[in-house]
Each structure stands twice: as structure tokens, then as C-alpha cells.
Amino acid sequence: MSEAHQLDQDWQPSPNNLESFWLPFTPNRSFKKKPRLIARARDMHYFALGGQPVLDGTAGLWCCNAGHCREPIVRAIQDEAATLDYAPAFQFAHPKAFELASRLTLMAPGDLDYCFFTNSGSEAADTALKIALAYHNIRGEGSRTRLIGRERGYHGVGFGGITVGGIVNNRKFFGSLLAGADHLPHTYSREHQAYSRGEPEWGGHLADDLERIVALHDASTVAAVIVEPMAGSTGVLPPPRGYLQRLREICDRHGILLIFDEVITAFGRLGFATAAERYGVVPDLMTFAKGVTSGTVPMGGVLVRKPIYDAFMSGPEHTIELFHGYTYTAHPLAAAAGLASLDVYRDEGLFERARALEEPWADAAHALKGEPFVSDIRTIGLVAGLDLEPSKEGVGRRGYDAMLRAFHDHGLMIRVTADTIALSPPLIISESQIGEIFDKLRKVLHELA
Numbered sequence: 426m427s428e429a430h431q432l433d434q435d436w437q438p439s440p441n442n443l444e445s446f447w448l449p450f451t452p453n454r455s456f457k458k459k460p461r462l463i464a465r466a467r468d469m470h471y472f473a474l475g476g477q478p479v480l481d482g483t484a485g486l487w488c489c490n491a492g493h494c495r496e497p498i499v500r501a502i503q504d505e506a507a508t509l510d511y512a513p514a515f516q517f518a519h520p521k522a523f524e525l526a527s528r529l530t531l532m533a534p535g536d537l538d539y540c541f542f543t544n545s546g547s548e549a550a551d552t553a554l555k556i557a558l559a560y561h562n563i564r565g566e567g568s569r570t571r572l573i574g575r576e577r578g579y580h581g582v583g584f585g586g587i588t589v590g591g592i593v594n595n596r597k598f599f600g601s602l603l604a605g606a607d608h609l610p611h612t613y614s615r616e617h618q619a620y621s622r623g624e625p626e627w628g629g630h631l632a633d634d635l636e637r638i639v640a641l642h643d644a645s646t647v648a649a650v651i652v653e654p655m656a657g658s659t660g661v662l663p664p665p666r667g668y669l670q671r672l673r674e675i676c677d678r679h680g681i682l683l684i685f686d687e688v689i690t691a692f693g694r695l696g697f698a699t700a701a702e703r704y705g706v707v708p709d710l711m712t713f714a715k716g717v718t719s720g721t722v723p724m725g726g727v728l729v730r731k732p733i734y735d736a737f738m739s740g741p742e743h744t745i746e747l748f749h750g751y752t753y754t755a756h757p758l759a760a761a762a763g764l765a766s767l768d769v770y771r772d773e774g775l776f777e778r779a780r781a782l783e784e785p786w787a788d789a790a791h792a793l794k795g796e797p798f799v800s801d802i803r804t805i806g807l808v809a810g811l812d813l814e815p816s817k818e819g820v821g822r823r824g825y826d827a828m829l830r831a832f833h834d835h836g837l838m839i840r841v842t843a844d845t846i847a848l849s850p851p852l853i854i855s856e857s858q859i860g861e862i863f864d865k866l867r868k869v870l871h872e873l874a
């Protein structure tokens with residue numbers, strides 16, 4: 426018997442067999458020495474393999490907005506798996522895909538009346554960029570090819586997304602990326618914004634840099650601007666007051682499409698169905714993912730304004746209008762999970778709940794001002810970012826140690842980006858659980874001192 430075959434025979438689903446899975450965005454060697462394995466979940470908690478409860482301070486990865494293993498969502502997925510396992514979305518479709526698209530377009534503001542489904546946020550970002558390029562192309566403005574992103578932006582890991590993204594480590598290993606992109610400056614200044622609650626007063630003028638970029642390249646070469654309304658993955662940067670409105674005005678002036686990447690911000694994270702609603706700014710294209718199924722089944726998508734969709738609906742009716750899509754576009758299980766998640770959000774008033782909790786959440790988070798190593802705290806909606814001073818051992822060490830201690834010693838899941846802790850709990854969180862998150866975090870910080 427070959428050694429590999431013997432291994433197959435012997436393999437047990439035990440935490441000792443950790444070699445083959447190459448974890449994403451994770452230090453693999455360190456993880457495999459002391460793994461953090463999750464066995465199950467319920468409502469606000471994960472349960473580690475040994476059964477220890479772990480309070481979910483991050484809604485998984487910014488996605489389980491309705492909490493975990495919620496009965497109506499579980500049942501919808503189970504029923505769909507037994508009814509329609511799969512249906513192609515190229516040339517065919519199934520009813521729940523249309524139902525979910527309608528529900529999402531009703532939820533979105535303005536004339537974001539059409540929905541293109543993907544399977545992830547990365548695919549949603551790349552899809553939005555492709556729709557923007559194709560839109561200009563079919564209207565005879567094929568010279569509009571430049572895509573403008575923002576420093577510190579995160580739009581997933583596809584080549585389009587990392588091109589317009591602005592997180593250096595996500596870009597520098599991967600060659601020259603797409604040609605012709607440019608970047609707005611990021612919106613963070615500790616000097617002007619430290620310890621902000623909600624939208625910082627300072628920084629709206631940074632949107633005006635788009636005028637400089639347009640003047641440099643000429644508007645006739647610029648297809649689209651993409652930003653996260655609140656930059657999440659870089660470490661929680663709420664938009665300065667007036668910033669998004671100014672971007673909208675400048676894009677309108679120059680015929681440039683504005684894309685909001687709402688992969689994190691949609692589905693209640695900022696206390697509204699979308700950030701576009703919170704800020705009263707309707708983008709031309711809006712990406713979503715994560716919360717659409719409350720994290721249960723992979724799904725993403727792009728909401729598109731009517732004039733953009735209409736522009737594609739020309740030519741002979743038997744011809745394909747957009748040469749783009751995925752095998753799993755609008756997968757039946759994802760569509761069922763999406764519909765059930767939207768029901769839970771509506772029936773339990775979870776977006777309104779997040780809005781009502783914004784104040785107590787901010788109070789609890791900002792109470793950590795002055796604790797060891799804390800150098801800034803930012804809150805908005807049910808999101809908090811806490812910057813820690815980097816340790817002498819280098820950037821990221823302190824944040825990583827905080828994450829390990831929180832999980833292993835305090836039963837708390839936090840997310841870290843370098844030395845910034847990002848918190849974004851499920852929207853079902855209670856006020857006492859908010860207190861519990863920050864009490865645990867306070868203990869972690871003292872232990873690190």
C-alpha cells in the first residue's frame with residue numbers, strides 16, 4: 426500500500442491532520458501549531474472543537490448579520506437542496522432567482538432596478554468594473570477605460586479588485602495588474618479625526634482630488650470610480666461628512682460611473698439596508714455579498730441603475746447582451762438562503778436594531794480610550810475599529826497576539842488587520858453582549874501590557 430493510500434485509510438477528521446488545507450490570509454505555520462477550529466455555531470456564538478463557546482464579535486467575516494444557524498434560513502436551504510439542487514443561469518433560470526432580484530432592487534434606493542448575481546464579493550467587484558467598461562463601450566465611448574479606486578480600499582482579490590484596491594500587500598506580489606488605474610487618497614488622518622464617532626467632520630474635501638485625477642487623464646478616458654462607503658478591511662474608516670456626496674457630484678459632472686462596494690455595508694451593518702440609503706447618495710452600480718445570505722451560502726451581486734441596463738438592451742433580441750456570468754450565478758441554495766435572510770432581517774427589524782444600538786455600541790467601544798496600546802477608536806453603525814500601537818517586534822505582532830488571546834483565553838472572536846482590531850457583531854447582539862465584547866477586549870489589552 427502506498428504511503429498516500431495508507432494516509433487516506435488512516436485519516437480521521439481530527440485536528441491533527443492539518444497539512445493539506447492552505448488557509449487564505451492566514452499565517453499557516455503558526456495556525457497549524459495551535460489551530461483555532463470551529464465546530465458549530467448558534468445565534469451569537471461559535472463553539473470551538475472542544476465545545477468552548479466563542480462570542481462572535483465579527484459576524485464571521487462581516488457576513489452573518491442575522492446570527493448563526495438561524496432556523497428559518499437553515500430550513501430554506503435544506504428544503505431547496507431537496508427540491509432544486511442546481512439550475513443553469515445561462516439561457517435558463519429558476520423562480521427564486523427572480524424573486525430575490527426583485528426583493529433586492531426594492532430594498533436598494535433610487536433606480537437600482539436590476540441585479541446581476543455572482544458568488545462572492547470579489548466577483549461582484551470585478552463584475553461591476555466589467556459592466557462599467559462595457560457600458561461605455563456599447564455607447565460609443567470606448568476610450569473610457571480608466572478605473573479609479575482609493576488607497577487602502579479593498580475590493581476582493583480578483584485582478585480587477587486588486588487593481589483598484591489600495592492595500593499594498595494585496596497588490597505588490599501580483600505583477601502589473603490592469604493597466605490605466607489610478608487612486609484617490611484614503612480618507613484617514615489621525616491628526617484630524619482621532620476617536621471619531623460616526624462620520625468624521627474632517628476630510629470631505631479629499632473627494633475633490635477626483636477633479637485632479639480627471640484633469641490629469643481627461644474625463645474621456647475615465648470609466649468609473651469605485652469606493653467602499655465605509656472602508657472595512659483596511660481597518661474601519663468611516664466616510665468623512667459630505668465626502669460621498671462630493672464624489673457623486675464630480676462623477677456626474679464628468680460622465681463617470683460611481684460604484685459603491687457595499688459588500689460589507691449592505692444589509693444593516695450601518696443601521697440601514699445600504700450605506701447609499703444612510704448617506705442619501707445613489708451610486709450607478711452597487712456591489713453586495715456577505716449579508717445577502719447572512720453568510721450561509723456563497724452569493725454576491727451587482728445592483729445596476731436602469732439606464733445602464735437599458736443601454737445594453739439593444740441589438741437583435743436573440744443575441745446575448747453581456748458576455749459575463751458564472752456557473753453558479755443565482756444558485757438555488759443561495760437564492761433560497763437570500764430570500765430567507767431578507768425575511769429574517771425584515772421580520773426582526775434587524776437594520777433598525779443596528780441603528781438603535783449604534784449609540785450604546787459607540788459608548789462601549791470608546792470607553793476603551795486610554796487602555797494599554799490604544800491609539801485610536803472609530804465607530805459607525807455596528808462597526809468599531811481600534812488601532813493599537815505596534816510592538817517593537819514589528820507591525821502586526823500586537824494585533825495578532827490580541828486575536829490569539831481573545832480566542833484562546835477569553836472566548837471572543839475578533840478580526841485584526843495589522844494592529845487594528847475590527848469588530849462587527851451579528852445584528853442580533855444584545856446590549857449585555859456588547860458589554861461582554863468590550864470587557865473581554867479590555868482584559869486582553871491588559872494581559873498584553
Ligand SMILES: Cc1ncc(COP(=O)(O)O)c(C=O)c1O
Nearest residue numbers: 545546547579580581686688689
Ligand atoms: C468591500 C469588499 N469588497 C469585496 C470583498 C470581497 O468579498 P469576497 O471575500 O466574498 O470575495 C470584501 C470582503 O471582505 C469587501 O469587504
